[in-house]
Amino acid sequence: MRFLYFFIMFSFAFTGFSQTKEESANTMVKEFFKAFNQQDSVKLKSFAFEEVELKSIVKNDQGKMVVHTDTYDNFISNIVNIPREVNFEERLGIVEIKTDGYLASVWVPYEFYLNEELSHCGVNIFQLIYTQKGWKIISLFDTRKKQACKY
Template identity: 25%
Template sequence: MTPARTLFHSALAVAFLACALPSPAAVASTPEEDAVLAPVHQLFNGMSAHDGSAIKASAIPGANMILMRDGKPHQMTIESFADRLSKPSPDGKDTPIEESIHDPLVRIDNDLAVVWAPFEFLSNGKVDHCGTDLFNLIRVDGKWLIASVADTGRKDCPAQ
C-alpha cells in the first residue's frame, strides 16, 4: 500500500471514530446525576427569585461558600448568602439575576458527590461574570444537599 493510500485510510478511520464516539455534551446524564444536580438548580432558582428559603433549602445548615474575586476569597455561609440575596434593594426593585452552568462534570461515590462546571452569571440579562463552579454535595436521608460551594468569578467572559 502506498504512503498516500495509508494516510487516506488512517484519516478515514479517525473521521469515522470522531463521528461514532459521543462528545461529552452528547452523553446523557443518569438519573443519579440529575438528582445530584437538583439542589444546584434549586440554588440558582432561589437566587433568581431572591428567595432566601429556597437558597437555604438547597444546602445543609452552615454550608460554606468561597467566592474567588480578583484572586481574593470571599467566604460566607449559605445562610448569610441567602439573607443577602433575599433583602430588597434600596430602590425596591430587585435586579434580575440568573446563574447557569453548562457541561457539568458530576462524580458520585455513595453519599458524596462533586459537580465541576463552567458558569455564567447574568445581571439584567447581561453577562456580569463567569468562571467555574465547584459544588460538594452529600446525600442525607436519600436527598442530595450542597455541603460547600467555591467559584472563580472573573470579568473576561467570552459572551460579554
C-alpha cells in the first residue's frame, strides 16, 4: 500500500513539469535567442537539424523584393564575429506556435537594435522538427524592414 501511495504522489509531482509540444517549441526558440544574443556558437549549432535553410526577404534600394539565401554556419559565424564593443539585441514580440505531430511553425515578430538604436524589424519564421533530442530547426526565414516597426 505504501508503494501505491508513493507512486501516485510521485506521478502527480511530475505532471506539472511536463511541457506540451507548443511550450517546448517556445522554450527552444527563447533559448535560441538567448544564445544568439550571447553569441554562443556551440549552443546555436545545437538547435540545428542537419541542413538548415535560411532565407531573408528584404526590399532592395530600387524597392524590389529580393530573397537572400545563406547557410546556418555563415549565420552563426556572422553572429559570433560581431565585435564585443557593438551592443546588439533582438527583442521579441509575441511568439505564435502551430504544431502538427513532429512539425512546428513558429512566428516571432522582432526588433533588432545596434548600440541601443533600432536597426530593423520584421518577423522570424522557424520551421521545426521534433526529434528524440527535442525541437530542431529545419528552416529559418526572416523579413527585414526599416520602418513600420511595431510588433
